[in-house]
Structures are given as C-alpha cells and as structure tokens.
Amino acid sequence: MADLTTDFLGIKSPNPFWLASAPPTDKEYNVRRAFEAGWGGVVWKTLGAEGPPVVNVNGPRYGVIYGKDRTVLGINNIELITDRPLEVNLEEMARVKADYPDHALIASIMVPCEEEAWKAILPRVEETNADGIELNFGCPHGMAERGMGSAVGQVPEYIEMVTRWCKKYYDRPVIVKLTPNITDVRKPALAAKNGGADAVSLINTINSITSVDLDAMSPQPMIDGKGTHGGYCGPAVKPIAMNMVAEIARDPQTHGLPISGIGGVTTWRDAAEFMALGCGNVQVCTAAMTYGFKIVQEMKSGLSQWMDEKGYRSTSDFVGMAVPNVTDWQYLNLNYVTKARIDQDSCISCGRCYAACEDTSHQAIAMSDDRTFTVIDEECVACNLCVDVCPVEDCITMVELQPGAIDPRTGKEVQKEYANWTTHPNNPGAVAAE
Amino acid sequence: MTSPSTPGIVPGRLPADAIAENFDDLHAPLAPHEVQVAADRCYFCYDAPCVTACPTEIDIPLFIRQIATGTSEAAARTIFNQNILGGMCARVCPTETLCEEACVRELAEGKPVEIGRLQRHATDMLMARQGHPFTRAAPTGKRVAVVGAGPAGLSCAHRLAMKGHDVVLYDAKSKPGGLNEYGIAAYKSTDDFAAREAEWLMGIGGITYEGGMALGADLTIDALSESFDAVFLGVGLGGVNALGVAGDDKDGVRDAVDFIADLRQAKDLTTLPVGRNVVVIGGGMTAVDAAVQAKLLGAQNVTIAYRRTRTRMGASRYEQDLAASHGVQLLFDVQPVAVHGNGAAVEVELEYTVDHGKGLEGTGETIRIPADQVFRAIGQSLTLDGGLEMDGRKIRVTDAGRTSHAKVWAGGDCTSGEDLTVVAVAEGRDAAEDIHKVLMG
Ligand SMILES: Cc1cc2nc3c(=O)[nH]c(=O)nc-3n(C[C@H](O)[C@H](O)[C@H](O)COP(=O)(O)OP(=O)(O)OC[C@H]3O[C@@H](n4cnc5c(N)ncnc54)[C@H](O)[C@@H]3O)c2cc1C
Ligand SMILES: Cc1cc2nc3c(=O)[nH]c(=O)nc-3n(C[C@H](O)[C@H](O)[C@H](O)COP(=O)(O)O)c2cc1C
Ligand code: SF4
Numbered sequence: 001m002a003d004l005t006t007d008f009l010g011i012k013s014p015n016p017f018w019l020a021s022a023p024p025t026d027k028e029y030n031v032r033r034a035f036e037a038g039w040g041g042v043v044w045k046t047l048g049a050e051g052p053p054v055v056n057v058n059g060p061r062y063g064v065i066y067g068k069d070r071t072v073l074g075i076n077n078i079e080l081i082t083d084r085p086l087e088v089n090l091e092e093m094a095r096v097k098a099d100y101p102d103h104a105l106i107a108s109i110m111v112p113c114e115e116e117a118w119k120a121i122l123p124r125v126e127e128t129n130a131d132g133i134e135l136n137f138g139c140p141h142g143m144a145e146r147g148m149g150s151a152v153g154q155v156p157e158y159i160e161m162v163t164r165w166c167k168k169y170y171d172r173p174v175i176v177k178l179t180p181n182i183t184d185v186r187k188p189a190l191a192a193k194n195g196g197a198d199a200v201s202l203i204n205t206i207n208s209i210t211s212v213d214l215d216a217m218s219p220q221p222m223i224d225g226k227g228t229h230g231g232y233c234g235p236a237v238k239p240i241a242m243n244m245v246a247e248i249a250r251d252p253q254t255h256g257l258p259i260s261g262i263g264g265v266t267t268w269r270d271a272a273e274f275m276a277l278g279c280g281n282v283q284v285c286t287a288a289m290t291y292g293f294k295i296v297q298e299m300k301s302g303l304s305q306w307m308d309e310k311g312y313r314s315t316s317d318f319v320g321m322a323v324p325n326v327t328d329w330q331y332l333n334l335n336y337v338t339k340a341r342i343d344q345d346s347c348i349s350c351g352r353c354y355a356a357c358e359d360t361s362h363q364a365i366a367m368s369d370d371r372t373f374t375v376i377d378e379e380c381v382a383c384n385l386c387v388d389v390c391p392v393e394d395c396i397t398m399v400e401l402q403p404g405a406i407d408p409r410t411g412k413e414v415q416k417e418y419a420n421w422t423t424h425p426n427n428p429g430a431v432a433a434e
Numbered sequence: 435m436t437s438p439s440t441p442g443i444v445p446g447r448l449p450a451d452a453i454a455e456n457f458d459d460l461h462a463p464l465a466p467h468e469v470q471v472a473a474d475r476c477y478f479c480y481d482a483p484c485v486t487a488c489p490t491e492i493d494i495p496l497f498i499r500q501i502a503t504g505t506s507e508a509a510a511r512t513i514f515n516q517n518i519l520g521g522m523c524a525r526v527c528p529t530e531t532l533c534e535e536a537c538v539r540e541l542a543e544g545k546p547v548e549i550g551r552l553q554r555h556a557t558d559m560l561m562a563r564q565g566h567p568f569t570r571a572a573p574t575g576k577r578v579a580v581v582g583a584g585p586a587g588l589s590c591a592h593r594l595a596m597k598g599h600d601v602v603l604y605d606a607k608s609k610p611g612g613l614n615e616y617g618i619a620a621y622k623s624t625d626d627f628a629a630r631e632a633e634w635l636m637g638i639g640g641i642t643y644e645g646g647m648a649l650g651a652d653l654t655i656d657a658l659s660e661s662f663d664a665v666f667l668g669v670g671l672g673g674v675n676a677l678g679v680a681g682d683d684k685d686g687v688r689d690a691v692d693f694i695a696d697l698r699q700a701k702d703l704t705t706l707p708v709g710r711n712v713v714v715i716g717g718g719m720t721a722v723d724a725a726v727q728a729k730l731l732g733a734q735n736v737t738i739a740y741r742r743t744r745t746r747m748g749a750s751r752y753e754q755d756l757a758a759s760h761g762v763q764l765l766f767d768v769q770p771v772a773v774h775g776n777g778a779a780v781e782v783e784l785e786y787t788v789d790h791g792k793g794l795e796g797t798g799e800t801i802r803i804p805a806d807q808v809f810r811a812i813g814q815s816l817t818l819d820g821g822l823e824m825d826g827r828k829i830r831v832t833d834a835g836r837t838s839h840a841k842v843w844a845g846g847d848c849t850s851g852e853d854l855t856v857v858a859v860a861e862g863r864d865a866a867e868d869i870h871k872v873l874m875g
Pocket of ligand 2 (some may be wrong): 287
C-alpha cells in the first residue's frame with residue numbers, strides 16, 4: 001500500500017487531505033471529529049483580532065448551483081471569518097494540537113493591515129503550538145470592505161509587507177492564501193514569495209451571484225429582500241483554481257514555491273490532479289460540507305490505489321509531474337492530427353453529437369435514416385465537442401492519424417515532425433525553422 | 435421427441451440451447467456505462483439506512499463512491515472487509531428486503547440504487563484482476579476446527595485465518611460451499627461461482643479443507659474440543675420436514691432441496707428428469723427456486739401450493755413475481771391432504787384453509803390438481819445432536835455464537851435468526867472475532 005504521509009514545509013500529516021479554513025474547521029468539536037474521520041490536517045477557521053468578534057447575518061448565507069439530480073456543483077457563501085472570540089479559538093486549538101500531535105493544525109489569520117495588529121496576535125498563535133499560519137488574503141465579502149481579506153490580496157505590495165511582518169514575528173511556516181479575484185495570480189504569488197512566504201495556498205472563493213429570486217427580484221441568498229455577492233467554491237471552481245496553480249508552478253519567478261491546492265477537490269482524482277500540477281497537498285471545504293467528513297475515506301483509498309497502480313511510493317513521487325507539460329498555445333504541435341470515432345456498439349443514438357457538430361461546429365457528423373451516426377473525416381477538425389456532449393463514456397474517442405497518412409480534410413500528409421505556430425507559414429511573425 | 439407435454443418424469447424436455455439460455459445469469463453483470471449511471475445515483479447518505487439493513491453492515495455509500503470515482507478494487511476491499519462472501523451475496527441476497535428496501539431512493543422514487551448489482555461489479559472486478567486481497571496476521575499457534583463449509587463456516591474460517599489462527603475446515607460433503615454449492619438457484623450462481631469463490635477465499639492460507647468428514651460419524655464435538663483450541667459449528671439444516679400426509683411416500687414425491695442439489699451438480703441439464711405437472715408444497719425461497727427451475731427445465735405446468743395467504747409467504751414479493759413471470763402458478767390458502775396415484779404420484783389433493791386468528795384451519799373443501807412430481811419445501815431442520823443446549827429446534831447461542839459448551843461456537847442456519855446467506859456470513863465472522871478475543875485473552 002502506498003504511503004500517503006506527506007511533508008509540507010516540514011509539517012507532517014498522515015495524508016495530504018487537509019480541511020480548508022471554513023465552517024468544517026470552525027471549532028474544537030468539528031476538528032476532533034474530522035481527525036477521527038481520517039483528515040490529515042486542518043486550517044482552522046480564520047481568526048480575527050482581539051475584541052468583539054464579527055457578526056454574521058442571521059438569514060441564509062449560501063447560494064447553490066445544481067447539476068442533474070441536485071448534485072451540488074457550486075456553493076456561494078456570505079459568511080465572514082470566525083464569529084467566536086479569539087481567546088476561545090486559541091484555547092481550543094492548543095487542546096486539539098496537544099491531543100493530535102501527528103496531525104497538521106494551521107491557524108488562519110486575518111487582522112487589520114497594521115504591523116501592531118500582527119505583532120499582537122502572532123505570539124498568541126505561537127503559544128497554541130499550531131504547526132504554521134495561513135494568511136487569509138482572500139475572503140471576497142464583508143471583510144474586504146473593512147480593508148482586509150481580498151482587499152489586501154488584490155494589492156501585491158500589501159501582501160509582501162504583511163508577509164514580511166509575519167516572518168518577523170513568527171517562527172513557523174507562513175502560508176499565504178491567495179484570492180482568485182485578480183487578473184494575474186502570478187503577481188500576488190511573487191509578492192508573497194518576496195515577502196518571505198514559505199508557501200502559497202489557492203484559491204479562496206470567487207466573487208459571485210449564484211441566482212436571483214424572480215419574485216422578490218433579489219440576488220440569493222436573500223436577506224430580507226436584499227442580497228449581496230458571495231464567494232463561489234466547489235467542483236465548479238476547480239478548473240479556475242488549477243489554472244492559477246499551474247501559472248504559479250510554471251512561472252520561472254515562482255517555480256518551486258510550495259503550493260497547497262484548494263478549489264473544488266471532491267475526489268481522490270481531483271487531489272491527484274492538483275498535486276500533479278505542483279501542489280504538495282490539497283485543502284477541501286465544499287466536498288466536506290456537501291457529503292460530510294467521511295468523504296475523505298474515498299479520497300485516501302482512491303489515491304492509494306492509483307499510486308499503487310502507478311508504482312508511486314510516496315506523494316512526493318508525483319507532485320509537479322504535470323508542470324513541464326503545461327505550455328503556451330503557440331508551442332502546441334500543429335502536426336498532431338486526430339479524428340473523432342464513434343463506437344457503434346456503445347452508441348445509444350441520442351444524436352447529441354450530431355446536434356453539437358451540425359449546429360455549432362463543423363458539420364462533420366452524418367446521420368442516417370435509422371439514426372446511425374458516423375464521422376465525416378473530410379470535415380472533422382478534431383475539436384472534441386462530440387466527445388464532450390456524448391452521454392456514454394468512451395463511446396466517442398479521438399483517434400490519432402499516424403505520420404504518412406493523408407488527412408482527408410486538408411488532403412495533406414500527416415508529418416512526423418513537431419511544428420508549432422511560431423514557425424507556421426500563416427504566422428506573420430514566424431521565424432524559419434532551423 | 436420429448437417436450438414439455440410428455441407425460442411422466444423425463445429428461446430433455448427442452449433443447450440444449452433453450453436450457454442454456456434459461457439458466458444464464460438472472461441479472462447479467464452491469465456494463466461499464468450502467469455501472470457509472472447506477473453509482474452516480476447514490477446520495478452518500480449519513481449513517482446510511484442501507485448499511486443498517488445489511489446483516490454484514492457493508493459500508494455501502496463508501497463502496498459505491500469508490501466505484502463512481504473509478505476505483506472498483508478499493509470498493510471491493512470495502513465490501514470484503516465486512517463480508518468475505520460479498521461476491522455470492524451480491525448474487526443471492528434478497529436485496530429487495532434488505533439494503534435496497536432501505537435505500538432512501540426507494541422512498542423517494544420507488545427505485546433504489548442497484549446496490550446488489552454494483553456490489554457484484556466491484557467484487558467481480560477484484561476477483562478477476564488480482565489474487566487474494568488479504569494477508570494473515572502473525573501466527574498465533576492456536577488451532578480451530580470449523581465444521582460445515584457453508585457461508586457461515588467459510589466466513590468464520592477466513593476471519594480466523596486472517597487473525598493468524600490455523601483452521602481445519604470439515605464438511606460431510608466432498609466440495610465446500612454448503613448451500614452456495616448445492617442449494618442456491620443455478621441462475622444466481624453461474625459459471626461454477628460457488629466453487630471459484632470458495633477456492634479464492636481459501637487463498638488467504640492457513641485453512642485446511644477436509645471433505646467427507648461428518649460430525650456424528652467421523653467427528654464428535656467432544657473429540658474436536660479436546661484436540662482444538664476452539665470449535666465452530668456451521669452445519670446448516672441437514673434434515674427436511676416431512677409432509678405427513680397420505681401418499682407422501684409415492685414415487686415422484688421428494689425433497690425440493692435434493693432436486694435442487696441434483697440440478698446444481700448436473701454436468702448437463704438436458705439429462706436431468708423433471709415432471710410434466712410439478713407441484714411444490716411450501717412458500718419460501720426453496721419453493722420458489724424449485725418451481726422456477728422445474729419450469730426452466732421444461733415442465734409444462736408448475737404450481738406452488740402455500741397454506742397461508744400471500745403476505746405470509748416467506749418468499750418476497752419480488753421472488754413471487756419472478757415465479758409468476760416464469761409461468762409458475764401460485765396457489766394460496768391451500769394445504770396438502772393426500773398424494774394420489776397407484777405407486778407413483780398422479781394428483782395432489784389440497785384443502786382450502788382459513789385463519790381466524792386461532793391458527794390455521796381446513797375448510798373441508800378440497801381440490802385435486804395433476805401432479806406427477808411433488809416437491810416438499812416446507813422447511814429444513816437441524817439433524818445434529820451433540821449434547822448442546824437447544825433453542826427450540828436450533829442450537830442455542832448467546833452474543834457472538836457462544837453455545838452452552840465453553841469451547842464451541844455456532845452460527846448460520848443451525849442457530850436462530852433468518853436463514854439467509856448473508857446472515858450466515860455475519861454470524862460466522864462475528865463468532866470468529868469472539869473466538870479470537872477469547873483465545874488471545
Ligand atoms: C434452495 C435454497 C435456496 C436458497 N436461496 C437463497 C437465496 O437466494 N438467498 C439467500 O440469502 N439465502 C438463500 N437460501 C438460504 C441460504 O442458502 C442459507 O441460509 C445459508 O446457506 C446458510 O449457511 P450455513 O453455512 O449456515 O449452512 P449451509 O449452507 O447449509 O452449509 C452447511 C454445511 O455443513 C455441512 N454439514 C451439515 N451437517 C454436517 C455434519 N454433520 N458434519 C459435517 N458437515 C456437515 C453441509 O454439508 C454444508 O456444507 C436458500 C436455501 C435453500 C435451501
Ligand atoms: C462558508 C464558507 C466559509 C469560508 N470561510 C473562510 C475563511 O474564514 N477563511 C478562509 O481562508 N477561507 C474561507 N472559505 C474558503 C475556503 O477555505 C476555500 O478556499 C474555498 O471554499 C474553496 O475550496 P472548496 O472548493 O473545496 O470549497 C470559506 C468557504 C466557505 C464555503
Ligand atoms: S444546516 Fe440547517 S439546521 Fe443546521 S444551522 Fe444551517 S439552517 Fe440550521
């Protein structure tokens with residue numbers, strides 16, 4: 001059996017599955033149960049400064065997007081950071097850490113952008129014996145209006161400055177949690193690195209309005225007739241999160257900076273994908289909120305089975321393996337030619353591929369009177385849309401044309417050599433291939 | 435040419451290809467696309483009712499999620515952790531009265547998640563892809579005798595071997611498997627699955643099978659408890675209740691379980707004789723299995739005669755419908771009073787019954803139906819008498835199978851509780867855990 005133990009920034013945990021800072025990690029009761037259920041670590045629900053805690057709305061705080069059969073695809077929330085006193089949280093963290101020395105416990109912090117505020121809280125966090133801290137520069141609602149959360153995360157100079165304070169007043173690892181509500185995630189990541197951060201974690205939630213109540217004419221969740229934008233998370237945000245992770249992992253300036261991957265991790269496979277893109281571990285919120293703590297059992301058994309099948313002995317064996325294969329569009333091989341193929345035995349004749357291709361693509365699928373669907377190679381540009389909309393797994397596949405074969409669409413022979421846009425004759429800026 | 439209407443008890447009523455088709459898998463394995471769709475329907479319920487409804491408490495939501503995420507071997511391991519005969523149970527469990535009845539989607543839509551078929555998918559996958567998935571703990575030096583190699587005995591032996599004990603598994607029959615091998619309907623256990631599963635199960639090592647060893651003849655409880663550290667009895671129910679009516683001994687009258695055992699062991703089903711007019715007396719799973727299989731062999735008319743009302747029938751509504759869909763006639767509220775015929779059975783005489791709350795009474799009104807073959811399926815009984823305390827007609831046990839003898843445990847059909855494969859597996863497993871606890875102090 002593969003060894004799932006992970007070492008992230010010197011912080012050991014029994015597996016790479018941590019619960020992200022959010023309601024699942026809100027208090028001692030939750031965290032103890034989470035560890036018992038098998039989670040490797042937690043990032044405690046974000047702490048605020050000493051004094052009266054923030055207050056949450058008392059109406060609904062979530063909006064939701066469903067797939068078929070009410071599968072939860074995305075959740076949006078208007079919850080703030082912890083609404084419990086700092087003192088209580090710190091005491092609980094210390095107790096839990098003492099009882100679970102082998103599990104990771106990270107304190108998430110969000111205090112005003114003033115050196116004094118950080119200087120005040122950090123020693124107190126250190127006393128809990130937490131394994132590290134995560135700076136919440138991401139929360140997109142409620143806190144940003146007060147000059148915290150994503151208001152800091154959107155200004156690289158602030159990130160660098162605050163990170164520096166933390167490194168100054170705190171000895172253990174500092175993780176900077178990034179907001180996706182920016183244009184280029186590499187800038188805040190670099191700022192964190194320059195400030196001395198040990199790692200970045202991403203993503204926090206995405207600004208969103210999930211739905212509008214058409215009777216009340218108000219965004220949802222609706223509080224007494226009004227709504228506000230919230231933060232979006234869950235499976236729907238995973239592609240956005242993974243792109244941001246990959247951008248940081250492959251940029252020469254931030255390459256090698258440890259990353260904790262967050263955003264829509266729901267199964268072992270999601271986790272493996274984030275890790276292949278360079279994340280040393282992953283954090284999970286929505287999946288636990290949708291299915292309960294037990295969901296981690298599938299993540300662990302699945303990752304372990306896959307690692308065994310692939311011959312990976314520890315998670316570090318495959319972390320970052322996909323990073324070299326993330327490239328820019330202009331370097332993709334234009335001599336790689338594929339065609340869609342429909343397996344008639346598994347085809348159920350729904351015609352969705354036909355609708356997609358005929359109406360919105362390249363008119364490359366033929367339909368007979370008896371509802372047999374076949375690909376017209378002369379027209380197929382290999383866009384893959386038919387594969388995506390087909391309800392049957394592996395019914396339509398993309399088949400590679402071998403070098404020497406004639407592509408019936410272009411009438412040209414498929415070339416063996418790699419050739420990309422930078423050298424293509426149609427490119428006005430092309431440089432001749434050596 | 436022999437046909438369904440040929441009089442008497444004769445073989446070859448149907449051509450070989452029809453027989454082959456009739457005895458194929460009752461439920462074909464799910465195709466990959468079906469697996470995905472079926473698995474996606476599970477809600478991953480909290481403290482799921484299906485788990486509570488499973489006598490072996492398999493973590494059903496977890497294994498289905500493992501299937502849904504493309505790790506069927508992990509799913510199989512989740513199943514086998516709780517139920518080492520998960521493959522057979524996937525085929526034979528009356529899921530409609532167990533896990534699938536409890537499924538919240540049965541409540542919501544009348545269509546439960548197909549738990550049984552998903553379980554079959556996962557277990558088949560693991561059994562086909564790799565050898566035995568468990569390893570034994572360090573040897574304990576303890577030896578345990580397990581008598582009876584049915585589901586209870588196999589499950590007990592496996593758990594004991596896994597804990598590091600050495601097991602000798604005795605059975606009166608030459609082949610292991612118990613009713614998995616000799617009793618379960620052929621279309622539920624195709625391709626010699628019972629034998630393959632028993633062999634795979636013993637792949638854990640540490641289990642020595644000794645066939646042809648009968649308790650009462652070759653073995654005694656006293657001798658076994660002398661030479662072993664503990665003894666587990668999983669001898670099932672060997673005897674069959676008699677009809678106790680006139681003509682019970684005529685030719686053509688026999689025990690349904692014997693007919694089924696012959697059928698299960700037949701190399702070529704076209705050589706197995708079956709009547710033209712078959713009457714099965716009883717109302718349980720055995721009655722349904724005998725009736726349906728008689729029909730599948732080509733009997734022209736098959737009738738199940740049950741003495742109480744439909745709702746009291748041991749066979750589930752699903753099993754009843756299965757029988758009806760194969761053309762078996764179901765008669766309720768009738769009890770046999772005589773088998774008529776000159777040497778061989780020709781007719782069964784049945785009397786109508788009523789139950790006014792003071793027990794079943796005959797009304798005096800009778801009917802006669804043609805019957806050249808009559809199967810008794812009115813229940814089996816325990817034949818063992820080893821000086822153990824009894825609970826009615828079964829061995830008395832407390833907790834996890836402890837009998838009145840300090841070194842002897844028992845489980846499965848020979849103890850009280852529902853007579854189901856999955857119950858036998860659970861009891862065998864739990865007894866093994868208890869034996870382990872006692873032996874290791
Ligand atoms: C026809 C029929 C169909 C059934 N169909 C289903 C079904 O579809 N689903 C379901 O869940 N259940 C079904 N059952 C019930 C199920 O088969 C039993 O509950 C289950 O097999 C009990 O397991 P067991 O190990 O206790 O006993 P058994 O399976 O009866 O095994 C007992 C073993 O002990 C051996 N033995 C007996 N006496 C001695 C002795 N003196 N010395 C040594 N060995 C001995 C026997 O040879 C046998 O191998 C069916 C039963 C019958 C009869
Ligand atoms: C209700 C809710 C509250 C959250 N609160 C916090 C928080 O206090 N601090 C924080 O850093 N992130 C917070 N998050 C963001 C999550 O930690 C996580 O980054 C995000 O949900 C994406 O992961 P997911 O797709 O697995 O849910 C919250 C998310 C939700 C749904
Ligand atoms: S989950 Fe439901 S019951 Fe629980 S606090 Fe929220 S609204 Fe109330």
